[in-house]
Amino acid sequence: MRWGLIGASSIAANHMIGAIRGAGGDIRSVLSSSAERARAYAEEHGIPNGFDGLDPLLAEDDLDAVYISTTNEKHFDQAMAAIAAGKHVLCEKPLAMTVADAVTMVRAAADAGLVFATNHHLRNAGSHLAIREAVRAGRIGTVLSVRVFHAVHLPPFLQGWRIDNPGAGGGVIPDIVVHDADTVRFHLDEDPVDVVAMDAASGLGRGVEDSAMSVWAMPSGAMVMTHESFTHPHARTGFEIHGTEGSIIARDVMTQRPAGEITLRTAAGAEDLPFEKHNLYARGLDLFSAAVRGEGRPAADGVDGVKSLAVAAAVAEAARGGRRVAVDYEGI
Numbered sequence: 001m002r003w004g005l006i007g008a009s010s011i012a013a014n015h016m017i018g019a020i021r022g023a024g025g026d027i028r029s030v031l032s033s034s035a036e037r038a039r040a041y042a043e044e045h046g047i048p049n050g051f052d053g054l055d056p057l058l059a060e061d062d063l064d065a066v067y068i069s070t071t072n073e074k075h076f077d078q079a080m081a082a083i084a085a086g087k088h089v090l091c092e093k094p095l096a097m098t099v100a101d102a103v104t105m106v107r108a109a110a111d112a113g114l115v116f117a118t119n120h121h122l123r124n125a126g127s128h129l130a131i132r133e134a135v136r137a138g139r140i141g142t143v144l145s146v147r148v149f150h151a152v153h154l155p156p157f158l159q160g161w162r163i164d165n166p167g168a169g170g171g172v173i174p175d176i177v178v179h180d181a182d183t184v185r186f187h188l189d190e191d192p193v194d195v196v197a198m199d200a201a202s203g204l205g206r207g208v209e210d211s212a213m214s215v216w217a218m219p220s221g222a223m224v225m226t227h228e229s230f231t232h233p234h235a236r237t238g239f240e241i242h243g244t245e246g247s248i249i250a251r252d253v254m255t256q257r258p259a260g261e262i263t264l265r266t267a268a269g270a271e272d273l274p275f276e277k278h279n280l281y282a283r284g285l286d287l288f289s290a291a292v293r294g295e296g297r298p299a300a301d302g303v304d305g306v307k308s309l310a311v312a313a314a315v316a317e318a319a320r321g322g323r324r325v326a327v328d329y330e331g332i
């Protein structure tokens, strides 16, 4: 597959270029708003072409697919242009600034017969696959509640638009709540109905929230509580699912790395759940490439991206309005 990178980003440099190439992809071009940065990024990563305009990138080299990893306010226009040019799309989260835009993107790709995926990497983690399997196998009985601990310390190299630019989609809610929403949906196979939330600026955020806590009601009656932050250097992440017959306690699993440990506690005692420690992004790329070949579906598709964004939008509205908010999936 021939790929264009829309966005000369850190995530592409640190994870996705390697994952695309590992899945056999040939990266032909990269887009930056600056011609000089496009050239420098292309040279640094061994990419033949660097462009400062989207039209020439889409016109060049008979690309099969694009990976969009610009700042969040650019995703919608860039995805719509790529879809109009007949390219399959792997788009970063959050898909767009509004749920309505995300729905438009996903419907446009479906109408054009193109694969559209959301880069929710946590679904690809061996840890989460093992948790999902244990829940499916009934090892914890009926799920009663979920606790998501996703308070981290944003590394200095990411302390740009995320902490001071609401116009670019900054803030911990668009950045991390979307991942938590996707992960909860992945494990429970159901969509949050309504939410209450609070947010705060706790040291890093300037004009955007850098911490959030929320509670979600699920259709089954299960309750979910989540904590996201950019300002917690020592908290460690975690994911817990509690059921009538057991509890799964996972530590260090809300991460980009294949790491962590999982304990299953039941009446029989505590046991470690083993899991595979493969590269999360590589698995995502393998599934995306297979979907383009007509085999299976991406780990997280466009609808998954719309739904995670809808939950984050409800959390933001609940936090700002101080009230319970129904999640609006806008018909998708």
Ligand code: NDP
Residues within 6 Å of the ligand: 006, 007, 008, 009, 010, 011, 012, 031, 032, 033, 034, 037, 069, 070, 071, 072, 092, 093, 094, 119, 120, 121, 158, 160, 175, 256
């Ligand atoms: P970056 O800040 O690294 O990149 C975003 C844009 O900023 C780039 O398109 C580039 O635009 C500009 N830029 C990047 N580096 C520099 C630099 N050194 N100097 C000047 N400009 C620079 O963003 P991220 O990689 O952190 O995030 C990009 C997207 O990916 C977001 O949508 C984010 O939510 C998502 N993401 C997803 C992750 C996941 O695990 N799924 C993890 C991290 C991010 P230009 O060249 O046009 O100036």
